[in-house]
Amino acid sequence: PGIVVLISGSGTNLQALIDATARGEIPGRIRGVISNRPGVAGLERAARAGIPTAVVDHRAFSGREDFDRALMARIDAHDPALVVLAGFMRVLTPGFVQHYTGRLINIHPSLLPDFRGLHTHERALEAGVETHGCSIHFVNGELDGGPVIAQARVPVMADDNPESLAARVQHQEHRLYPRVVRWFCQGRLRLADDGQVHFDENP
Numbered sequence: 001p002g003i004v005v006l007i008s009g010s011g012t013n014l015q016a017l018i019d020a021t022a023r024g025e026i027p028g029r030i031r032g033v034i035s036n037r038p039g040v041a042g043l044e045r046a047a048r049a050g051i052p053t054a055v056v057d058h059r060a061f062s063g064r065e066d067f068d069r070a071l072m073a074r075i076d077a078h079d080p081a082l083v084v085l086a087g088f089m090r091v092l093t094p095g096f097v098q099h100y101t102g103r104l105i106n107i108h109p110s111l112l113p114d115f116r117g118l119h120t121h122e123r124a125l126e127a128g129v130e131t132h133g134c135s136i137h138f139v140n141g142e143l144d145g146g147p148v149i150a151q152a153r154v155p156v157m158a159d160d161n162p163e164s165l166a167a168r169v170q171h172q173e174h175r176l177y178p179r180v181v182r183w184f185c186q187g188r189l190r191l192a193d194d195g196q197v198h199f200d201e202n203p
Ligand code: GRF
Pocket: 007, 008, 009, 010, 011, 012, 013, 014, 042, 086, 087, 088, 107, 108, 109, 134, 170, 173
């Protein structure tokens, strides 16, 4: 199956997927990487791996709908079975989400439903939680709110700051995302019409 990965920045999650694919751990191929911002490190990571890249700069469009339409055209040129948001920092329109429902996933650096939105590590420290982590979910109309597929937990240490906590969470992101993409490419993951996530234990 073909995969398209959307990024906005460093692309460490993209790199984890590139590495997992190269190791033969994902029965799929990353056919394209698209960034909404030019010149980000994630684009270099893709280029180094020989993956076609594109920039659809949101600043070049008058509205969200125009931007999303241009983004969809670029994505659909690859006809992907799966669209992966990996550090993608744009809110997508309902039309976009509708078009990719069931084959659009995102990773969020918190244990959803806690800490939706931005600055999750600062907020987790503020709240004094003992456990934090990341969530991978199907994208639906709600921001960071879609049906959760998998989560990874990390302990919060007394001397943590946002950077140390983020690093611990990202380490888990880089382990979990390739596993979830693998499951999807194996046909073991499905978003049912009622919004429930179905996972087939034995493929
Ligand atoms: C990560 O913390 C991820 O959870 C969030 O964006 C951050 C940067 O991701 N979605 P990446 O290094 O660009 O993959």
